[in-house]
Amino acid sequence: MNALLRLQSELGRLVSVDPQDLAASRTDKSGWVADGTPLAVVRATTVGHVQAVLRIATEFRVPVVTRGAGTGLAGGACGTDGSIVLSVAGLGRILEIxxxxxxxxxxxxVINQHLNDVLAQQNLWFAPDPASKAISTVGGNIAxxxxxxxCAKYGVTREAVLGLTVVLAxxxxxxxxxxxxxxxxxxxxxxxxxxxEGTLGVIVEAxxxxxxxxxxxxxxxGAVFETVTAAAAASAAVTAARIRPAIMELIDPVALGLVATYLGPEGSAGLPLGRGAFLLVQTDGPAALAEAEAALAVLRAAGGEASLSTDAASGERLLAIRRAMHPALEQFGRVLIEDVAVPRSRMAEMFAAIAEISARTGIAIPTVAHAGDGNLHPNFVIPRGDTADASVPEEIWAAADELFQAALALGGTLTGEHGVGVLKRRWLQGEIGDTSLALQRQLKAVFDPLGILNPGTMFDA
Amino acid sequence: MNALLRLQSELGRLVSVDPQDLAASRTDKSGWVADGTPLAVVRATTVGHVQAVLRIATEFRVPVVTRGAGTGLAGGACGTDGSIVLSVAGLGRILEIxxxxxxxxxxxxVINQHLNDVLAQQNLWFAPDPASKAISTVGGNIAxxxxxxxCAKYGVTREAVLGLTVVLAxxxxxxxxxxxxxxxxxxxxxxxxxxxEGTLGVIVEAxxxxxxxxxxxxxxxGAVFETVTAAAAASAAVTAARIRPAIMELIDPVALGLVATYLGPEGSAGLPLGRGAFLLVQTDGPAALAEAEAALAVLRAAGGEASLSTDAASGERLLAIRRAMHPALEQFGRVLIEDVAVPRSRMAEMFAAIAEISARTGIAIPTVAHAGDGNLHPNFVIPRGDTADASVPEEIWAAADELFQAALALGGTLTGEHGVGVLKRRWLQGEIGDTSLALQRQLKAVFDPLGILNPGTMFDA
Known part of the structure; x- marks a missing residue:
């Protein structure tokens, strides 16, 4: 009996070999598509199902790619050739509040936003807030x-996780x-x-x-600055003034022009077109207004045209500018979102490096940053139909490579929050070094002696 | 050439075999004393020294016990027979702020308080605040x-650590x-x-x-309650009311009586003697007063005789009551501090379990708790001279064992903040289970294939 037959015999209709299911499992929100064809997609709805899949995978030595909502941005949950794609999207119960x-x-x-909707009824809140929160799973957030x-104020996901139940290999x-x-x-x-990232075990409960x-x-x-360097320096000045905004987002001039066009005259009222950078600062908590007023003074002193609003509608309108970023870019093609992070004080230098790389290569790199924590998302837009397949053109990877090197040189990292996945694997060693890489591979081998857990993600298979 | 000669030849006067140094290295603030005699104490002052020690230890397969200020409470940094005690107390530079x-x-x-003194000059602060902070090292805090x-408001040490430099085995x-x-x-x-706890590598920089x-x-x-159960319920009610005090400390009646006697009539003014439990709540930040007033209402509604002060002197006087706990107990003998933690909502049950164990065994267990995070320190006082050596009488371990079982049954842990060390090793498996224990031992083997890093701490050697 082979692995597929065993899966079907133990898990019945949870196992799909429908070509559409298999094809859909090969990609995620990065746009990357794995080569080949997965063996099957298994839609687990209980922990027992997950255990059965792993037992069968171990017995037949078949790779397992665990997948939640498929909203990853690094290709880390894509069904590779011959693998079992294990969907845990059906493990959807909130067991206790x-x-x-x-x-x-x-x-x-459980979908992050769904959890938050239920929690809100008791005046509670799960702080991790990836941009995908409306559609991404808590398990994927943790993985x-x-x-x-x-994050600058409320921490990354790790700080919100107390314990896990994990199915081992x-x-x-x-x-x-x-x-x-x-x-x-x-x-x-x-x-x-x-x-x-699914390389040590399958998180089933948290x-x-x-x-x-x-x-x-x-x-x-909302504040507008002449240059992105000025905006970055202003955001660093806010942090240096010991103000801790809940949100501080920076949109560079290239991205801002695209967003303004996308939003049209009404949505973009007050935004400069074709020049200047936009900085959005939001404070919350009992001292929200005092903190915002202090931030306003810092931003104006730094040369910003800034205005403060406390009504919800104005706040929403300003946030809508930030949220329009991705759809604005998608008008022009597939978007490859990069994810470097640098120490906050080096952010202006990172923006300068991006501008230099863009100017030299002739590739537009519209960039938005979580400025409170120095996490930049430089974007590459790949015109649709430019390549027959969904791969990223080599000249874009070459520009991305330069971005990564610039971030590392500034004491930063090549991925602040999206993960290594498949797409950043080749740069991992350059950041963490040989000693750490060797140790990490040995740690993986402790959890996964047969190498069946998401091979090719994070490390070379 | 043997290991000691090699150490002496490479590290010269950093290596001590003075019997007093060797004897002092065998114990920590738990009072536990390791059997036998260490090979040597090496006082490293550079990372290079630490590397040399580890290279020699690997070559000769000699155990290495890393030690900072020796303020641990679980026997995890005590020089065991034949081991090299590697002191990193001399790595004392603040490299960057x-x-x-x-x-x-x-x-x-670097001593925690020293770092904070230097940081305060720039209006900055390192949040981890073990009771030992005046004398403990940042490396030990991290280890x-x-x-x-x-912690309930500002997090545990892990949340304050961004990166480490570690010397491997x-x-x-x-x-x-x-x-x-x-x-x-x-x-x-x-x-x-x-x-x-020194079992994976030697932290030299953070x-x-x-x-x-x-x-x-x-x-x-400061609030006084008729019973410890009432005080525990009141502290849980504060958290349930979504108030987040910086400090919330609970002292049970047994401990309170000892503290009141120790402080004398002036220091203990207003404290009940021989009855009642004491709850100390301190709020900080821009909404400190509003939060404290809300907490005051909760405590009074829960039956507390409570009063609020905002002047620094009164606040200090109340905190002095908490700080007097340990010296008050030490008057009567050696103090074994236990360290269970339970979910906040179960704290009243844990106090009840302690009272029951105490009544049944006839052993006094004065207890103080970090009530905001459900972390209780039940104390055992061992009269000096009761035993010829520094070991803990078996009837006290038997009572401690009952404490641990009670904490686990309430969904808690046997150590909230002190670590496993040597003293809690025999209970580790009972809490984490066979699967986790086996995995953890394999992870240790990746970092420490020869088993030379602090053997006997955390796991059986």
């Missing part, structure tokens, strides 16, 4: 240690972490598994921290 | 993932983490090493997050 202990226990397939707009169950805020028994396997919804109103500032 | 990027780079031997009084150097707030290239080795000093005044509440 405990307001007294400020925690929730959820299955991996990639997802970031978002609020042989199908056995591992429980990590605690229901307590503190706990130091043994190594921090919860953190090791967070961000492990105990996550929840917070009380931030009380009070928010205050929002 | 970067206010713009809100980080500092320090060597492992144990130390907690403290402020063979003497090579590993760099982990980032200077950026975000970064997801590869596995989170920084978190894996944080709390690893890049840590620093914060701006919290602006505004603090507000402090």
């Amino acid at each position: 405990n307001p007294d202990d400020e925690l929730a226990v959820v299955e991996a397939g 990639t240690n997802a970031g978002g707009l609020l 042989d199908g056995s169950l591992l429980h990590t972490g605690h229901r307590t805020v503190k706990g130091v028994t043994g190594y921090d396997l919860t953190a090791l598994l967070t961000g492990s 105990t996550v921290r929840v917070r009380s919804l931030t009380p009070g109103t928010v205050a929002t500032i | 970067n206010p713009d990027d809100e980080l500092a780079v320090v060597e492992a031997g 144990t993932n130390a907690g403290g009084l402020l 063979d003497g090579s150097l590993l760099h982990t983490g980032h200077r950026t707030v975000k970064g997801v290239t590869g596995y989170d080795l920084t978190a894996l090493l944080t709390g690893s 890049t840590v997050r620093v914060r701006s000093l919290t602006p505004g005044t603090v507000a402090t509440i």
Whole structure:
């Protein structure tokens, strides 16, 4: 009996070999498409299903690619040739919400926004907020240690994970972490598994921290600067002034022009067209207004044309400018979103490096940044139909390579929040070095001695 | 040539075989004393010295016990028979303070309070605050993932560590983490090493997050309750009301009586003697007063005799009551501090379990708790001279065992912030289970194939 027959005999109609399912599983939101054809897509709805898949995969030594909502941006959850694509999107139960202990226990397939909708009924909130939160799963957020707009103030996903239930490569169950805020028994396997991109085990359940919804109103500032360098310096000055905005987003002039055009005259009222950079600052909490006023003074002193609003509608209009970024770019082609991060104080230099690379190569690189934490998303737009397949042209990878080298030279990283996946694998060694890479591969081998867990993601297969 | 001669030839006067040095290295603040005699104490002052020690240890297969200030409470840094005790207390340089990027780079031997004194000059702050902060090292704080009084609001040590430089078992150097707030290239080795208690490598340098000093005044509440159960319920009610105190400490009636006697009539004015439990709540930040007033209402509604003060002197007087706990107990003998943590909502049950164990065994267990995060420190006082050596009487371990089982049954952990060390090793498997234990031992073997890094700490040697 082969692996497919065994899957079908044990899991019946959960196993799909429908060519459309197989094809859809080969890509994610990065646009990358894996070569070949997966063996099957298995739509697990219970932990037992996941265990069965892993047992069969171990027995037949078949690769397993775990997949949530498929919203990844690094090609890390794409069905490779001959692999079992294990969807945990169907593990969708919220098992517990405990307001007294400020925690929730959820299955991996729960959508981030759905969890937040349910939590909001009890005045609670799960802080990790990737841009994909409306459609991405909590399990996927954890598997990639997802970031978002609020991290400088509210932390990355890792800081919101207390414990995990994980199916190991042989199908056995591992429980990590605690229901307590503190706990130091043994190594921090919860953190090791967070961000492990499906290469160490399959996260099926998580105990996550929840917070009380931030009380009070928010205050929002929109500021326009002559140059992106000035805007970056202004955002660094906000942080240096010990103001901690919930959101601080920077849009460079290239991106801003595209967004203004996309939004039309009404949506873009007040935005400069074809010149200048835009900085959005939002504060929250009991001191929101005082913090915003302090930020406003800093931004004006730094040369910004800035205005402050405290009404929700104005705040939403300003945030809509940031949200329009991706759709504005997608008008012109497929978007490859890069994800470098640099120390906040080096952000202006990183923007300058991007501008230089763009000017020299002739490739437009519209860029937006989570300025509070130095995380930049330089974007490459690949005209549709430019290449027969969905691959990224080599000249774009060459420009991306220059971006990565510039970020590393500034003390940064090649991925702040999207993960290594398949697309950044070839640059990993350059950042972490030989010693760390060798150790990490050995750690993977402890969890995955047969090399069946998402091979080709993070490390060369 | 043997290991000692090699150490002496390479490291000269850094190597001590003075019997007093060797004897002092065999114990820590837990009072536990390792059997036998260490081979030598090496006082490293540079990373190169640490590398040399590890290279020699690997060559001769000699165990290495890394030690900072020796303030551990689990026997995890005690010089065992034949081991090299590697002191990193002499790695004392603050290498960088970067206010713009809100980080500092320090060597492992820097004292926590010293770092904070230097940071305060720039209005900055390193949040981890173990009770030992005046005398403990940042490296030791990281190696144990130390907690403290402020964790419920400001996080544990792990959340303040961005990156590490670690000397591996063979003497090579590993760099982990980032200077950026975000970064997801590869596995989170920084978190894996944080709390690893010297069993995976020797932390020699750390890049840590620093914060701006919290602006505004603090507000402090002292509240007395008839019973510890009532006080525990009241503290849970504060959290449930979505108030987030910086400090929330609970002292049970047994401990309170001892503290009141120790402080005398003036220091203990207003404290009940021989009855009642004490709850200390301190809020900070821009909304300190509003939060404290809300907490005051909750505490009074829960039956507390509570009063609020905003002047610094009164706040200090209330905190002095908490700080007097340990010296008050030490009057009566050696103190074994236990360290269980339970979900906040179960804290009243944990106090009830402690009272029951105490009543049944006839052993007094004065207890203090970091009530904001459910972390209890039940104390055992061992009369001096009761035993010829420094070991803990078996009836006390038997009572401690019951405490641990009670904490686990409530969904808790046997150590919230002190670590496993030697003293909790025999209970580790009971908490984390066979699967996790086996995995963790394999992870250790990746870092330490010869088993020379702090053998006997965390796992059976």
